[in-house]
Amino acid sequence: MSPDARKPSPPLTLIKGASSAAASAAVCHETKLEIAGPDRDIDWSILMARAQEGDGNAYRRLLNEITPYLRSFAARYHRDPRDIEDSMQDTLLTLHAIRHTYDPRRPFTPWLVAITRRRIIDRLRQQKRSRSREARLEPEHETFAAPETNLSETASDARALRQAVEGLPPGQREAVKLLKLEEMSLKEAARISGLTVAALKVATHRAITNLRQKLRNWSREA
Amino acid sequence: MSNASDLIETLATRLAPVKRLSPPLMRALLWLLLAALVLGLLAVTQGLRADLEQRMHEPLFVVGLAASLFTGILAAVSAFLVSLPDRSRLWLLLPIPALVVWVSTIGYGCLTDWVNVEAGSIRLGETAQCFATLILSSLPLSFAFLIMLRYAAVTRPATVATVGSLAVAALTATAMSLYHSIDATLMILMWTLGMTALIVTLGSLFGRRMFGWVGPRVIGPQR
Numbered sequence: 067m068s069p070d071a072r073k074p075s076p077p078l079t080l081i082k083g084a085s086s087a088a089a090s091a092a093v094c095h096e097t098k099l100e101i102a103g104p105d106r107d108i109d110w111s112i113l114m115a116r117a118q119e120g121d122g123n124a125y126r127r128l129l130n131e132i133t134p135y136l137r138s139f140a141a142r143y144h145r146d147p148r149d150i151e152d153s154m155q156d157t158l159l160t161l162h163a164i165r166h167t168y169d170p171r172r173p174f175t176p177w178l179v180a181i182t183r184r185r186i187i188d189r190l191r192q193q194k195r196s197r198s199r200e201a202r203l204e205p206e207h208e209t210f211a212a213p214e215t216n217l218s219e220t221a222s223d224a225r226a227l228r229q230a231v232e233g234l235p236p237g238q239r240e241a242v243k244l245l246k247l248e249e250m251s252l253k254e255a256a257r258i259s260g261l262t263v264a265a266l267k268v269a270t271h272r273a274i275t276n277l278r279q280k281l282r283n284w285s286r287e288a
Numbered sequence: 289m290s291n292a293s294d295l296i297e298t299l300a301t302r303l304a305p306v307k308r309l310s311p312p313l314m315r316a317l318l319w320l321l322l323a324a325l326v327l328g329l330l331a332v333t334q335g336l337r338a339d340l341e342q343r344m345h346e347p348l349f350v351v352g353l354a355a356s357l358f359t360g361i362l363a364a365v366s367a368f369l370v371s372l373p374d375r376s377r378l379w380l381l382l383p384i385p386a387l388v389v390w391v392s393t394i395g396y397g398c399l400t401d402w403v404n405v406e407a408g409s410i411r412l413g414e415t416a417q418c419f420a421t422l423i424l425s426s427l428p429l430s431f432a433f434l435i436m437l438r439y440a441a442v443t444r445p446a447t448v449a450t451v452g453s454l455a456v457a458a459l460t461a462t463a464m465s466l467y468h469s470i471d472a473t474l475m476i477l478m479w480t481l482g483m484t485a486l487i488v489t490l491g492s493l494f495g496r497r498m499f500g501w502v503g504p505r506v507i508g509p510q511r
Contacts, residue, residue, distance in 0.1 A: 120305030129296040155295055162299050164439045166306040167372055180373035184443055 107175045115170035129158060136182055143186045149193075156185040230280040238273035241266050309439075312368040312375075319364055319432060326428050327463045330421060337469045348393055353465055355390035359383050360458035367433065367452040371440040380451055383458075390458070394481060418468050425460045426487055434498055441499035449495020450488060457484035 110128060117125035133154065140153035160181050168177050231242055244255040245266065252263045259266065309315065343349045362383035369379040433452045440448040461484055 117303065118306050118308060120303060122300045122303045125303050126296060126300035129299065130293075133292055133296070151291065155292060158292075158295055158299065160442050164373070164442055167309050167439050169308065169311075169372075172374060177374040181443065184373065 107173050110178075111170055111174040114165070114168055114174055118165060118168065118170075129161075132178060133158075136178075139179070139182050140186055143190060149189065153182075153186050153189050156189065157182045160185055226281065226284050227277075230277050230284070233280065234273055234276055237261075237269050238276065241269035242273045242277070245270055309372075312372060313365065315436060316365045316368040319368070319429075319436060320361060322432055323360070323364075323425075323429055323459050326425055327459065330424055330463060331467065334417060334421060334467050337467055339469060340466065348396065349465075352390060352393035353462060355386050355393060356458050356462045356465070358386035359390050360455050360462060362386055363451050363455035363458060367437065367448055367455055370444060370451060371437045371448045373443045377447070380447065383451070383454060387454070387458075391481070418464065421463055421467055422460060422483060425463050426456050429456045429459065430487075430491075438499065441496075445496040445499040446492055449499065450492040453488045453491025453495070454484070456491075457487035460487070 110132065113124045113128035113131075117128060136154045136157050137150055140150040140157075144150045144153060157178075161178065164181075168174070231239060231247075234242065240259055241255070241261075244250050244259060245252070250258070252266055255261075255266055256263050261269070337343075366379050366382040369375045369382075370377060430453070433456065437448055437452065464483070
């Protein structure tokens with residue numbers, strides 16, 4: 067009952083730089099090295115058989131040897147290096163969980179490739195599912211739900227403010243221009259305007275109150 | 289990648305010896321023996337149908353019976369083979385010829401001698417007995433499949449569940465036609481094909497989840 071015992075399986079190839087961010091680009095590149103030949107398969111088969119008997123060192127060697135192949139295999143299907151790494155670790159964990167299903171009389175590579183492919187497909191399906199449910203978080207999602215909070219400041223706002231400032235009595239207008247628009251200190255403003263600091267403070271306070279009233283009226287009209 | 293080497297180190301340190309699985313044919317045989325035991329016990333408790341000897345002379349009945357039996361046996365073998373990650377999916381075709389013969393005997397029976405359900409011929413007793421056979425044979429056999437093939441949870445859960453359900457359904461249908469006088473064509477259709485479709489549908493719908501419950505716990509990566 068083993069007509070498929072030696073069926074051709076996809077060769078495990080090592081791709082240069084597969085662990086780097088450029089892994090997916092490397093897939094298309096002509097840098098594949100055919101390494102997992104028959105000799106290597108027999109080595110792995112022996113190591114796995116010893117691992118099944120509880121030999122931790124053989125197991126460690128096997129897992130360390132197959133890791134680069136798993137990584138480059140995963141790089142054929144995933145773009146994100148984190149996905150490649152997660153797929154590879156998923157495969158190692160699955161291999162560990164069902165290590166008793168390996169039959170040492172059969173080649174090791176098809177068994178490993180079947181598990182690896184399964185894990186990659188599962189991950190791709192899961193990503194597809196979550197993509198269909200989720201939306202990417204954009205900056206505009208971070209503001210509040212009320213529509214007016216999402217309106218950006220428009221030119222008319224600036225114009226309204228400028229008009230409101232121009233409509234102030236001269237003393238107040240000068241105080242606002244010097245202290246708020248040109249951001250001078252009280253002392254500098256007092257020197258330039260010839261007013262006292264106390265007079266400037268009073269004028270600014272009155273100006274702000276006036277502006278608040280004017281802008282409130284303006285937005286109500288708008 | 290330190291994460292991967294950490295993981296390998298953890299797995300290698302925690303490594304416990306495991307018992308290799310017996311060859312799939314051996315395990316399929318074991319399951320079939322269990323099936324024979326369950327169906328045998330049912331025969332003892334429920335009794336064979338009264339007109340069995342007479343029906344055994346009808347070629348259509350015999351061919352249909354043999355075909356459903358073979359469908360069950362071959363589907364079980366197929367399930368055990370396909371459950372292993374490195375076996376070809378083509379093994380899924382194994383029960384198909386027997387299945388085709390089985391379904392066509394039923395179809396042929398429908399065409400040639402449609403037996404009407406006579407008034408009063410559906411007795412509650414017989415229907416209840418049919419249900420009992422259905423539950424008593426399919427539940428333990430499905431449960432045994434789940435346990436024996438639990439490792440398939442991480443490889444091909446849906447496929448294995450579907451072909452496994454076919455095995456359970458076909459053997460249950462065999463039992464049904466051995467134990468119960470379901471001669472009305474409609475009844476045969478309902479009890480054999482309908483039940484098979486039901487079990488296979490349930491298996492393919494919920495198989496993945498069922499295997500998820502009994503399947504091996506893949507330990508999470510150490511972070």
